[in-house]
Amino acid sequence: MKEILCALVELQDLEDSRRDLRTLNKQLVTLKNDNEASRQMFQLMLAERNAQLDEIRTFCKEKEAEIKAAEDVARRARGRLSSIQSQRELTALNKELDTARRMNAQKSEELLKLMEQLEVATTDFEKKTNEFKTLDEQMAAAEQEIETKIKEGEADSGSQTERREELRALVDRPTLSRFDRVIAGRDGVAVANVVGNTCTACQIAVSPQVKIRLMRMATLEECNQCRRYIVWREGLMPAVTDVEDTPDAVTDA
Numbered sequence: 001m002k003e004i005l006c007a008l009v010e011l012q013d014l015e016d017s018r019r020d021l022r023t024l025n026k027q028l029v030t031l032k033n034d035n036e037a038s039r040q041m042f043q044l045m046l047a048e049r050n051a052q053l054d055e056i057r058t059f060c061k062e063k064e065a066e067i068k069a070a071e072d073v074a075r076r077a078r079g080r081l082s083s084i085q086s087q088r089e090l091t092a093l094n095k096e097l098d099t100a101r102r103m104n105a106q107k108s109e110e111l112l113k114l115m116e117q118l119e120v121a122t123t124d125f126e127k128k129t130n131e132f133k134t135l136d137e138q139m140a141a142a143e144q145e146i147e148t149k150i151k152e153g154e155a156d157s158g159s160q161t162e163r164r165e166e167l168r169a170l171v172d173r174p175t176l177s178r179f180d181r182v183i184a185g186r187d188g189v190a191v192a193n194v195v196g197n198t199c200t201a202c203q204i205a206v207s208p209q210v211k212i213r214l215m216r217m218a219t220l221e222e223c224n225q226c227r228r229y230i231v232w233r234e235g236l237m238p239a240v241t242d243v244e245d246t247p248d249a250v251t252d253a
């Protein structure tokens with residue numbers, strides 16, 4: 001009987017790891033979707049800011065062209081200075097020079113403001129670009145972590161399928177079919193451990209008589225409340241329960 005009990009416990013463990021793998025696959029899909037949404041949002045924001053930068057650069061070019069035009073006007077006016085014949089012409093020329101100078105000063109001031117604006121916006125854009133790069137790396141690392149776990153789980157699943165068949169061969173048909181029914185009907189758990197006096201699947205206490213029978217390991221017991229098979233795991237497989245604790249993966253953040 002102890003052999004059957006151990007086989008049932010191990011079958012439940014195999015079922016748990018298959019369920020873990022399914023959970024991980026679901027997690028990965030959700031995470032990838034979330035990450036993709038974040039990436040798209042961030043990239044859209046970056047594209048908008050980049051368009052703003054382009055706009056400021058275009059304004060700068062316009063101002064530079066206007067300044068150059070004002071300088072051309074002034075240069076042409078000065079060129080005519082030697083051929084001036086009358087006071088009237090001189091006054092007109094000075095007026096023209098004055099206008100060009102004022103235009104130059106005004107446009108230079110506007111250009112300076114734009115250049116300052118451009119510098120702030122460029123710095124901000126670089127900062128946001130770096131933030132995105134960091135976020136993207138973090139998201140990729142998180143995906144990678146789950147993908148690694150899934151690969152490890154899948155690598156084990158071949159040998160697990162084999163082991164599963166070995167174990168099932170040890171258990172009689174009625175017990176097996178009941179095991180399968182309960183697995184399907186009760187959240188994938190057909191075998192529950194009793195810790196102290198409590199069934200860990202439904203958290204209901206078992207009677208002292210049942211606990212004694214569990215400790216004898218000579219009968220197949222079930223929980224009166226949740227109808228799952230119950231075992232006293234610590235007594236059945238003391239070594240295995242130690243291995244149960246999976247070491248935390250060491251990851252560098």
Ligand SMILES: [Zn+2]
Binds near residue numbers: 225
């Ligand atoms: Zn129970």
